[in-house]
Structures are given as C-alpha cells and as structure tokens.
Amino acid sequence: MTETIDLAVVNGDVVLPHGTMRADLCISEGRIAGVVAPGQAPRAKRVIDAKGLKVLPGLIHVHCHFREPGHTYKEDFETGTRAAAAGGITTCFDMTNNDPHPTTLDAFERKRELASSKALVDFALYGGGLYPATVAALAAAGAIGIKIFNTRHVKEVYPYISELGVVDHGILHELFEAVADTGLVCSVHHDDSEWCKRMTFRDYIDRGRTDSAAYRECYAKGYMYGHGMVAGLAASLYYARLTGVRLHVLHLGVMPPAANEMVAHAKRSLGQDVTAELEVASLLMSAAQAEKVGPFAYLWAYAPEAGWAALADGTADMLVGEHAPHTVAEVEPGWQDNFSIPLGITGAQEFIPLLLTEVNRGRLTLQTLVRMCSEQPAKRFGLYPRKGSLEIGADADLTIVDMQKSATLTRSDMHSRTGHTSWEGVGVEGMPVHTIVRGEPVMLDRAIVGKPGQGRFVPGLAAAAR
Numbered sequence: 290m291t292e293t294i295d296l297a298v299v300n301g302d303v304v305l306p307h308g309t310m311r312a313d314l315c316i317s318e319g320r321i322a323g324v325v326a327p328g329q330a331p332r333a334k335r336v337i338d339a340k341g342l343k344v345l346p347g348l349i350h351v352h353c354h355f356r357e358p359g360h361t362y363k364e365d366f367e368t369g370t371r372a373a374a375a376g377g378i379t380t381c382f383d384m385t386n387n388d389p390h391p392t393t394l395d396a397f398e399r400k401r402e403l404a405s406s407k408a409l410v411d412f413a414l415y416g417g418g419l420y421p422a423t424v425a426a427l428a429a430a431g432a433i434g435i436k437i438f439n440t441r442h443v444k445e446v447y448p449y450i451s452e453l454g455v456v457d458h459g460i461l462h463e464l465f466e467a468v469a470d471t472g473l474v475c476s477v478h479h480d481d482s483e484w485c486k487r488m489t490f491r492d493y494i495d496r497g498r499t500d501s502a503a504y505r506e507c508y509a510k511g512y513m514y515g516h517g518m519v520a521g522l523a524a525s526l527y528y529a530r531l532t533g534v535r536l537h538v539l540h541l542g543v544m545p546p547a548a549n550e551m552v553a554h555a556k557r558s559l560g561q562d563v564t565a566e567l568e569v570a571s572l573l574m575s576a577a578q579a580e581k582v583g584p585f586a587y588l589w590a591y592a593p594e595a596g597w598a599a600l601a602d603g604t605a606d607m608l609v610g611e612h613a614p615h616t617v618a619e620v621e622p623g624w625q626d627n628f629s630i631p632l633g634i635t636g637a638q639e640f641i642p643l644l645l646t647e648v649n650r651g652r653l654t655l656q657t658l659v660r661m662c663s664e665q666p667a668k669r670f671g672l673y674p675r676k677g678s679l680e681i682g683a684d685a686d687l688t689i690v691d692m693q694k695s696a697t698l699t700r701s702d703m704h705s706r707t708g709h710t711s712w713e714g715v716g717v718e719g720m721p722v723h724t725i726v727r728g729e730p731v732m733l734d735r736a737i738v739g740k741p742g743q744g745r746f747v748p749g750l751a752a753a754a755r
C-alpha cells in the first residue's frame with residue numbers, strides 16, 4: 290500500500306456475501322488497496338466516516354432502459370444514471386430497444402460514445418440480438434451480453450419492441466448459435482406473442498374492455514406477460530440445450546410460477562447453463578399499489594410467494610428493479626386503454642431502498658442482497674472479481690447504506706426524466722447514502738456530486754483486446 294492513500298472508508302460494517310465485519314477500506318487509484326482492522330488505515334487524502342453504516346460492494350443493476358439514443362425525451366444516460374446513483378447503483382446494464390437499436394457494430398459504437406459522455410456511474414451495454422451475422426462484431430466491441438426480444442407488442446403500438454421482436458424460432462436458434470460462439474450470455478424476454486394477442490383480443494380488446502382494471506385482470510389471468518411467456522421459455526430452454534448457449538432468463542416473477550419449475554429443472558436436472566433474474570416488483574408491489582398507479586406499472590406481485598421461493602432455493606440468481614420509463618403524457622391514456630400504451634415501470638432509484646426495507650423486516654439478509662445484486666451479476670457476466678467484490682485490486686465501487694434512514698418514495702425526489710414513480714407513496718426504511726464508483730464519490734450524503742462522463746464503459750468478456 291502507498292504511504293498516503295486516496296480514500297479511506299472507516300468505521301463501517303463491511304458486508305460481504307458470506308458475512309459482515311467491522312473494517313476500514315483503503316482505496317488508491319480507483320482500486321481496493323486494503324481491507325484493514327478498524328483504525329489501521331494509513332493517512333488518506335479523503336476520509337468517509339461510515340460509523341453506523343453498512344458498506345457494500347457496489348451494486349449492479351442489470352436491467353435498465355435509459356432510452357438513448359432515440360427516446361431521450363423519456364430518459365437518457367445522464368438522468369438514468371443519476372437516478373441509479375441516487376439508488377446506490379454503481380454499474381448499470383442498458384437494454385437495446387432504442388432508435389437506432391444497437392444491433393449492428395455502427396449503432397452499438399455510436400451508443401457507447403453517447404453514453405460515455407453522459408453516464409455518472411459505470412455502464413455496460415447489451416448488444417441487440419436480431420441478426421445472427423452481427424453478433425460476433427457486437428461481442429468484440431464489448432457487448433455485455435446479447436438481448437433478444439422474443440416478443441412483439443400486443444397492438445404493435447410500441448414499434449421499438451416489435452422491430453426487435455424475434456418470434457421465428459429458426460432465427461432464435463441461429464442467434465443462439467452465434468451467441469454460443471462468442472461465449473457471451475444471451476438474455477431473453479420470452480413470449481408467445483400470437484397466443485398472447487389472440488387471448489387478449491378475444492376476451493378484452495374486442496369486447497371493449499381496455500381500461501387499467503381490465504388490463505390488471507388480463508395480466509392476472511396470464512394473458513399479458515403470462516402463460517405465453519412460459520411457452521416461449523420452454524421453447525427457448527430447448528433451443529438453448531441444443532445450441533449450448535449460456536441463457537439468461539429475463540422477467541422471472543413476471544411469468545406464472547410454472548416458469549420457476551422449468552428454470553429449476555433446466556439448471557438442476559439437465560445441468561444447463563441457465564440463470565434468471567427476478568423483478569422486485571413481482572415480490573413487492575402490492576395489488577393496492579398497482580391499482581393506485583394503474584398504467585404506471587405493468588406488473589405487480591400477484592404470486593409473490595413463488596418469487597420468494599425462487600430466491601431462497603437458487604432458481605433466481607439476481608434481483609432487478611426493472612427501469613423502463615415512459616413519460617406521463619404517454620402513460621396517462623392507459624387509464625382508459627391500457628393495451629394501447631407503451632408498458633413500463635420505474636425502478637433504478639427505488640429498488641435498493643425497497644430491498645433494504647425487506648432486510649429491516651427480516652425477509653432478506655444484506656448478504657443475500659449483496660449476492661443477488663453484486664456478486665452473482667458480476668460473476669455471470671464475466672466482470673468478477675473486478676466488479677462484485679472487495680478483493681485487493683477490485684474496482685473501488687461501494688454502496689454505503691444507512692439502515693435506519695427512512696423515506697417515502699415520491700416523484701419530486703426522483704432523478705428520472707419521466708417525473709413519476711411506479712412506487713409513489715411507498716414508505717421505505719434503509720437508504721443508500723454514499724455511492725462510490727472507482728474511488729470517486731458520485732453521491733455523498735444523498736447529494737449527487739458526480740459529473741456526466743464520470744462513468745466508464747464496462748466491456749463484456751468477449752471484447753477484443755484494446
């Protein structure tokens with residue numbers, strides 16, 4: 290360790306996946322330089338006193354839609370990563386339904402440049418899975434994984450999903466072959482769009498039952514985001530088995546509980562290389578909250594016990610607070626016609642406080658939170674131990690939380706450009722207070738101090754040596 294270090298984080302309880310210890314963290318040149326007994330840190334240029342606080346390895350949010358390029362009137366990398374930093378997130382993975390979609394090398398590289406000048410926290414980018422022939426170039430350019438939308442919008446009113454929709458299983462298979470060759474993870478939003486469309490039109494849209502209460506009934510019945518997704522998952526698991534692709538299942542918890550059985554079977558009985566991420570809204574958004582915010586949340590916890598079980602038995606590997614924002618003007622008409630609006634939910638700023646609240650309630654441990662939101666995402670996507678750990682030499686990404694600090698989630702506190710939150714009025718206990726990315730504070734005492742461009746691009750494991 291150098292004589293004078295850049296930053297010391299002292300007096301905190303350091304939380305690791307398998308235990309908590311009182312320790313001081315020493316940081317130099319953006320990396321962890323030492324983990325020492327309390328009081329043993331050398332002189333530092335800056336000291337953060339974490340007395341009474343929990344110090345976690347930087348949390349990773351693997352499911353963000355920051356809408357850039359193309360829809361920056363909803364969100365961009367600056368507002369999105371500012372919201373994430375306020376939510377204690379140090380690295381974000383961004384999805385692909387943009388304009389243009391990052392499905393080609395050119396579009397991917399342009400997106401990376403745009404994001405690089407704006408991001409406040411580190412970011413990784415999915416490559417868009419649409420053309421098998423472009424997958425290798427996206428991987429070499431640093432895509433963190435390849436995202437496939439095996440779906441289309443029920444009324445095609447959200448073209449950026451339909452354009453990316455891969456509903457032909459032959460193309461899905463060829464994409465899996467191409468992704469398998471790169472070694473990247475292939476993350477899929479599963480569906481059987483024709484089934485979903487037929488049932489939804491038959492029982493709802495064609496009968497003029499389109500308001501937000503009808504949507505919720507349709508969702509609970511498994512027509513929207515329901516049984517069709519499970520059928521899509523079944524096909525995809527089989528093609529993944531044939532091609533050997535490393536499959537990552539998106540939206541576990543949005544799907545009916547049968548999806549958990551399929552993922553568990555593929556993992557345990559068949560030994561497939563499969564992981565899954567679980568939406569916090571599928572555990573925590575009450576029916577009353579869903580009714581209150583109506584079209585401002587496309588999912589809620591209608592089978593939460595299955596989700597908690599998937600978390601407990603290892604079927605789910607990661608927790609996410611999907612951040613898929615749209616503007617108030619786009620969403621408002623959903624009160625009357627919930628099937629004709631872009632569907633979304635907010636979560637970048639809210640999901641860690643929501644999970645910390647569950648820790649205080651005894652439903653979750655901080656160790657599990659760290660495993661599900663830091664260690665396992667980093668391991669799965671090839672970033673470990675540089676991200677997702679506090680080993681010597683790891684990036685000094687830290688999420689420092691005050692488990693006693695409470696708040697009510699409300700739109701005026703949100704940094705997202707959309708000006709609303711799906712969690713409006715929900716009380717939380719446990720808040721991130723400092724967010725540190727590679728040794729540099731991005732949030733201090735709940736105030737955003739980071740600057741656009743401070744966040745760095747985090748390439749995936751197949752990136753060409755650069």
Ligand SMILES: [Zn+2]
Binds near residue numbers: 354611613
């Ligand atoms: Zn999404």
